[in-house]
Amino acid sequence: MIKIYDSFSQTLKPLINHEKTVQLYLCGPTVYHYIHIGNARPVLVMDVLHRLLIHQKYQINYVHNITDIDDKIINQAIAQKTSPNVISEKYTLAYLADLKTLNIISPTMMPKVSDYLPPIINFINSLINASYAYISDDDVYFNVSKIPDYGSLSHKKITDLIPNLELQKGAFKNNPLDFALWKKTKIGINWNSPWGQGRPGWHTECVTFVHELFNGQTIDLHGGGIDLKFPHHENERAQFYAHHQTELAHIWWHNGHVNLANEKMSKSLNNTVLVKDFCQKFHPNVLRFLMLNRNHQQPITFNSLTLDYAIITIKRYENILKQWTYQLFINNSQQVGNYDQLYYQAIINHLSNNLDTTNTITVIETMIKQIKTAIVKQDFSQNQKDVFATLVFGFEILGFNFQFGNYTSNIKLKIKKWEQLKNQKNYQAADQIRAELQDLNII
Ligand SMILES: [Zn+2]
Numbered sequence: 001m002i003k004i005y006d007s008f009s010q011t012l013k014p015l016i017n018h019e020k021t022v023q024l025y026l027c028g029p030t031v032y033h034y035i036h037i038g039n040a041r042p043v044l045v046m047d048v049l050h051r052l053l054i055h056q057k058y059q060i061n062y063v064h065n066i067t068d069i070d071d072k073i074i075n076q077a078i079a080q081k082t083s084p085n086v087i088s089e090k091y092t093l094a095y096l097a098d099l100k101t102l103n104i105i106s107p108t109m110m111p112k113v114s115d116y117l118p119p120i121i122n123f124i125n126s127l128i129n130a131s132y133a134y135i136s137d138d139d140v141y142f143n144v145s146k147i148p149d150y151g152s153l154s155h156k157k158i159t160d161l162i163p164n165l166e167l168q169k170g171a172f173k174n175n176p177l178d179f180a181l182w183k184k185t186k187i188g189i190n191w192n193s194p195w196g197q198g199r200p201g202w203h204t205e206c207v208t209f210v211h212e213l214f215n216g217q218t219i220d221l222h223g224g225g226i227d228l229k230f231p232h233h234e235n236e237r238a239q240f241y242a243h244h245q246t247e248l249a250h251i252w253w254h255n256g257h258v259n260l261a262n263e264k265m266s267k268s269l270n271n272t273v274l275v276k277d278f279c280q281k282f283h284p285n286v287l288r289f290l291m292l293n294r295n296h297q298q299p300i301t302f303n304s305l306t307l308d309y310a311i312i313t314i315k316r317y318e319n320i321l322k323q324w325t326y327q328l329f330i331n332n333s334q335q336v337g338n339y340d341q342l343y344y345q346a347i348i349n350h351l352s353n354n355l356d357t358t359n360t361i362t363v364i365e366t367m368i369k370q371i372k373t374a375i376v377k378q379d380f381s382q383n384q385k386d387v388f389a390t391l392v393f394g395f396e397i398l399g400f401n402f403q404f405g406n407y408t409s410n411i412k413l414k415i416k417k418w419e420q421l422k423n424q425k426n427y428q429a430a431d432q433i434r435a436e437l438q439d440l441n442i443i
Contacts (some may be wrong), residue, residue: 002052002352004221005297007229008153013251014021014356015220023214024049027206027224030067031091032076035098036273037287037302038258042225043297044288044399045255049221051397052351054105063213064107065206066092066337068114069199074188084147084189086112095312098275102284103401109213113205117191120200120208124193124242126234127342128376132242133181136172140182140195144205145175146226147238154230166315171367179203179235203235210240212247215303221274222249229254232295258291277364285314285400292377292398293355320368322443323375324388325405329412333380334363337389343367347397360398367391411442 001017016022027048044063053060068088077084099106113120126142127133134140139412144150144158152156161177184198191199200208210219224233233252240248260273272347278287289310294300328335346363350356367387374384395402407415414433421430437443 002049002056002366003249003354004049004253005354007254008249008252010155013379015251016058022053023217023219023221024060024062025214025219026062026064026107027092027208027228028065028067029307030070030072030202031088031095032070032072033091034094034274035261037275037278037290038084038260038273040098040102040275040287041258041291041296042223042292042302043104044101044102045357046223047102047350047399048292048357048397050105051399052348052355054386055397061110062107063109063111063209063278064318065209066095066110066112067202067205068092069189069205070110070202072187075190091370098279101279102275102287102398105399110182111209111213113200116208116212117206119212121182121191121225123208124204124207125194125213127181127242130242130272133238134174135195136174137382138172139184139198139201141173141178141181142239142242144177144179144238147241149240150177150232151230151378153234155239156230156234163220172348179231181239198261203232204239206232207236207239207248210236211243216244218244218247220247221251221253223253223255223356226256230285255296259299260300263338284313285312285317285402286310288363289314289400293361295358296355305313309319314400315362317368317400318404320371320375321392321404324371325407326443327375327378328380329407329415330379331380335385335388337385337387337392339368339436340386340390346423347394348392351397357398360394364394364398365389367394368394370420407442411437411440414440415442 003012005011006013024046025040029039046062046064048229050060050062060439069084073084073087077087080087098109124133127142128135128140131143133140136198151161158177159352169400180201181204182193182195182198182200184196185196189199190197210222222233229252237248237252240246263402275287283310286307287310290300290302290306293310325335343363343366347360350359350363367390369386371384374380374387414437418430421427434443
């Protein structure tokens, strides 16, 4: 049974308590820029959950939205002297490319806000009709005082929130905590609505997706970065509750901060904090390792030590995968194996326990050690092959993408030649073939 920590109840809860499709929602990016490596954390962790659910043969509806309507996009368009559409399309494609680079399994749906204006307007209308929202002279606002436990998701007291918000109090709001569902404007991209030209508010966009794409049911898990808990998720929950008189999500999942502010870190990264730049400089597995070698709810501070460790570790893993494959080949043996039940169960148990990726990596390390010893001892028994098969499974379920063992007939010939030359002590010729095999990324 998969259990995940729920930020609302602050307890570990079973993710699935039904036989139906598993319903997941993860807040997506606002597409006005390339994403930096911190933005990749939620989607990387959710990818592990997605992989675990696929492995366990669940039906999954995983929605990850694209916020392509936002003031940030409009401002970026003005700055770049182009249209908001050009900006949002460019960075949507860039985001999809980043997900591909990071070896993320595609979510079931990645809806764009701009395709959902009629449902968003209907949703706002229903809140107005039910007296949870009101039309003021400037915008349409949600009436927070109608939700008695408003603030409970983020564990905040309303009285503590008001002083901070007093400054932003709109002239036409009843309460400083009330938030805009529809922003009336004729500037930038805008749509017609019963309340005049304007744009939807961000909190309403996400909740409309949940409302529309899961048939109005309480979903199994709603996720996002810890920064989104308040006000974004609090406001999503309030609107859903107003509409359905029930909770939006069974589990609210939040990942910890990624702190990149450290000066040394920026230096060792040469300021390559964008995912696309990072993945050009380092293997995408390095970023995945940095994210997964830490409990997902804890903050991560990247420094040059953790980065170096990740680079070395990924190289070490890759070498073992290649060495084992190579050794089997020259020993005329085949890698066929079932999962080693002990290691396999350990991986499943750790991941089922609040996606404990760090302990899963510890299991991987144990298997790496065992395979290393097997190579030294030239032990290619079935038992070791089973461990290797489980090791590969461990990498796959964590989403690592290693290339190894794709031997074409040409490569096979080269390997045989190299072994032959070494046996003949013809080291000069052997070295040349070794260099070729290295260039081909075989050894
Ligand atoms: Zn959202």
